[in-house]
Amino acid sequence: MDEAFPFEGKVFVSDLQGPVTANDNARELTSALIENGDRFFQAVSRYEGVLANIVRKDGVKAGDTLRLILPFLKAYGATDSSLLRMSREGLRTVPGAGKTMRYVQEFMSSFLVSTSYEHYVGAACEEIGFPFENAFCTRLSMDMYDLEDWESQTLRNLAQEIARMPLIEVPENARNVRDLGQDDRPLVRRMEEIFWSEMTDLSSYQLISQVNPVGSDEKATSVVEICKRLSVPLEDCMYVGDGVTDVRALQVVRRSGGLSLAFNGNVHALREADVAVISDNTIITSVLAEVFYRGGREAVLEMVEEWGMDELRRSGLVHDYLLRECARLFPGRLPTVRRIDKDNMASLVEESSRMRAKVRGAPLD
CATH class of the missing domain: 1.10.3870.10 (AF1437-like domain superfamily)
Structure with missing residues (x-):
């Protein structure tokens, strides 16, 4: 499986259903x-x-x-x-997901970890142009x-x-x-x-x-294994999840100093993530992945504190292509991106649940 580990540097790992695809x-x-x-x-x-x-x-x-x-x-x-x-x-992708996964692969070793059956993960990889050998799933x-x-x-x-x-x-x-x-x-x-x-x-x-579905512990183990094989510390790993089977991976990455992101997450994911993204387009994941690659976790958290188009432009960490796309897709204001804390948890859970239902078609939890 060495061919599945092409780069050194930072690592991007994402759940599939929720952050990339819209199916159950x-x-x-x-x-x-x-x-x-x-x-x-x-x-x-x-x-x-x-x-x-x-x-x-x-x-x-x-x-x-x-x-x-x-x-x-x-x-x-x-x-x-x-x-x-x-x-x-039946495959449905979250708007922007194919572009996001192709974009992030240009500068970070990228992987999918999913509870889903290998048949579905294979179909999704075909659709978004992602190498199936870089996917961990239920076989x-x-x-x-x-x-x-x-x-x-x-x-x-x-x-x-x-x-x-x-x-x-x-x-x-x-x-x-x-x-x-x-x-x-x-x-x-x-x-x-x-x-x-x-x-x-x-x-x-x-x-x-x-059959052993890839659950929360298996996802966390996969993240640790990926980083170990690449000789990359967990602090250089970004993990994107949205649900209960992502809890351990989000937790391991966050506690190790990496970046854990809940994309339209449910309450379980939001409790363990650093940052909440509530969006109907994955371009926000692209932005945060690039900032993480260029400046690490602290650069992302600093940007999130002043979240908006002005901050994206001022930072110098976001590619002009992404800036143009964000301005085109969100001419009013950018989607909600927040550092999660006990004071905003309840409101983020409510807002994220609404977006989760909109993007995925129905409340799933």
Whole structure:
């Protein structure tokens, strides 16, 4: 994999869904392939949230919905070629993302780390002209597994049972299963039976037991590995994330003196990032990446304190091309870019959530 590490100097690492693309790919695939698939996906996702955040079940983490749904996708006919085709056909990029990724590659070693399936990440890399070998993502092959008809039907029946379930409601301050409502606790127990008892003897259960989605810890490990292989200190790394699976990477980079940026981030990402970017175009990422490359973290934080076109021009750190594009795209004022602190956290969460819904089509958290 040495060819994936072309430069020395500073490093740029970004999540894919959110900062670069506008899809919720796993949910979209599930909705298209499985009867009542969107409801099914929501139900499994709520259950995963209970396991990861409340029960804290061993071996379960944020992002594991992507492995829990795999046997059901297989039962409804998913193949490697169909996942790739559907990912290509449904791909939506955040405005400016292709230009941003190509621009940043000109002066920084650039990488993607994503919880998404490799089929979707490959489709996205094709679209934005990014080398797939520089992407860390969830690897799997649907075609390695064959299902007999009876097993497919069993999984389809379970999928429809799950889709008919009420969605688990999790109180904001819930700390254990007893904090859930009386109607929700039986739902958790039934999900427990399905995923950890009834399905375990099925051949397709290997998709759950053997696939390891790239979650928060895996993303952080990937960032550390990239910097180690390049012999670049973490303080020379810029990380862009937007959600719960980016928390550890944002945290590691920030604590090491690098730049952690939440692009239209949810509350989890905003809690761990240095800077919030709230924008419907990724050119702001391009600007901050160039400033980071030329002046480091402190130059970015200084610019953010006086954020505006005048400061961009005065700094001497932003290419004329980016200045012209910013003026063209945002003739009134630039999108919100703020240093995150406890005083502005609540307002940034609210504003970022609105932009997140606008850019990605619907609230995802």
